[in-house]
Amino acid sequence: MRRIGCGFQTKQKYRFGWFSMKLKLVGGDSAGVVTAYYMCSDPGAGPERDELDFEFLGNRTGQPYTIQTNVYKNGVGGREMRHMLWFDPTEDFHTYSVLWNNHQIIFFVDRVPIRVYKNTEKSNNFFPNEKPMWIFSSIWNADDWATRGGLEKTDWKKAPFVSSYKDFSVDGCQWEDPYPACVSTTTQNWWDQYEAWHLSDSQKEDYAWVQRNLVIYDYCKDTQRYLEQPWECSISPWD
Numbered sequence: 001m002r003r004i005g006c007g008f009q010t011k012q013k014y015r016f017g018w019f020s021m022k023l024k025l026v027g028g029d030s031a032g033v034v035t036a037y038y039m040c041s042d043p044g045a046g047p048e049r050d051e052l053d054f055e056f057l058g059n060r061t062g063q064p065y066t067i068q069t070n071v072y073k074n075g076v077g078g079r080e081m082r083h084m085l086w087f088d089p090t091e092d093f094h095t096y097s098v099l100w101n102n103h104q105i106i107f108f109v110d111r112v113p114i115r116v117y118k119n120t121e122k123s124n125n126f127f128p129n130e131k132p133m134w135i136f137s138s139i140w141n142a143d144d145w146a147t148r149g150g151l152e153k154t155d156w157k158k159a160p161f162v163s164s165y166k167d168f169s170v171d172g173c174q175w176e177d178p179y180p181a182c183v184s185t186t187t188q189n190w191w192d193q194y195e196a197w198h199l200s201d202s203q204k205e206d207y208a209w210v211q212r213n214l215v216i217y218d219y220c221k222d223t224q225r226y227l228e229q230p231w232e233c234s235i236s237p238w239d
C-alpha cells in the first residue's frame with residue numbers, strides 16, 4: 001500500500017458543541033480512497049486520544065459509498081458503525097454534523113441523526129467528555145481495508161482524488177489553554193440544554209427510518225467480535 005494523503009485542521013479546540021461541514025466526495029472510481037472528517041484530542045493521533053469520526057469509504061464507479069462512524073476514548077476505539085447513504089455523496093455537497101454534549105453524541109447527515117451515542121454516566125463509561133478536540137479532515141489511501149475489505153485496490157491512473165469542502169461552522173465551547181475551559185456544562189447554549197440531551201420526536205422518526213433501512217454494520221451486534229456486549233450498547237438511544 002502506498003501511504004499517501006493530506007489534510008487540514010482547525011486552529012482552535014473545543015469541548016462540546018455543534019460542528020458542521022459540507023462535503024462533496026471523490027467521484028468516479030474512488031475505491032481504496034477514504035475521506036475523513038473527524039474530531040480528535042491529539043493532532044499526532046497519540047495513544048491516549050479521544051476521537052469522533054466520520055469516514056467515507058470510496059468505491060468502484062457506480063458502486064455505493066459507505067459511511068463509517070467511530071468513537072475513541074483514551075486511544076481505544078472499535079465502536080464502528082457503517083451506513084449506506086440515501087443519495088450519491090459525490091454529486092453534490094451534503095452536510096455532516098456532530099452534536100456533542102455531556103449526555104450524548106449524535107452524528108447527523110443533512111440534519112438526519114444516523115447515530116446516537118449515549119453517556120452511560122457510569123464510572124467506567126466509554127464516553128469521551130474530558131478532552132477538548134480539534135476538527136480535522138483528511139483524504140488518504142486505505143486500499144488495504146477500505147473497499148470490500150481491501151479486495152478493491154486504488155487505481156492510481158484515476159488520480160488525483162479530490163474531495164471538496166465548504167461552510168464549516170462551529171457553535172461550541174472554545175477551549176483556552178492553559179486554564180481548562182468548558183469545565184462545567186452550563187445550560188446557556190442550545191447544544192447543552194435539555195432539548196439537546198435526547199432526540200426530539202421528529203428526530204426519533206428519522207432515526208428509526210435510518211435504523212431500519214441504512215445500517216450495514218453495528219459493533220453492538222457483532223457477537224463474534226465482542227463476546228460480551230460493550231456496556232454502552234445497553235443504553236437506549238430513545239431515552
Ligand SMILES: *[C@@H]1O[C@H](CO)[C@@H](O)[C@H](O)[C@H]1NC(C)=O
Nearest residue numbers: 057059063064066146147148
Ligand atoms: C462497494 O460496493 C460493493 C458492491 O456493491 C459493496 O459490497 C460494498 O459494501 C461497497 N462499499 C465498500 C466500502 O466496500
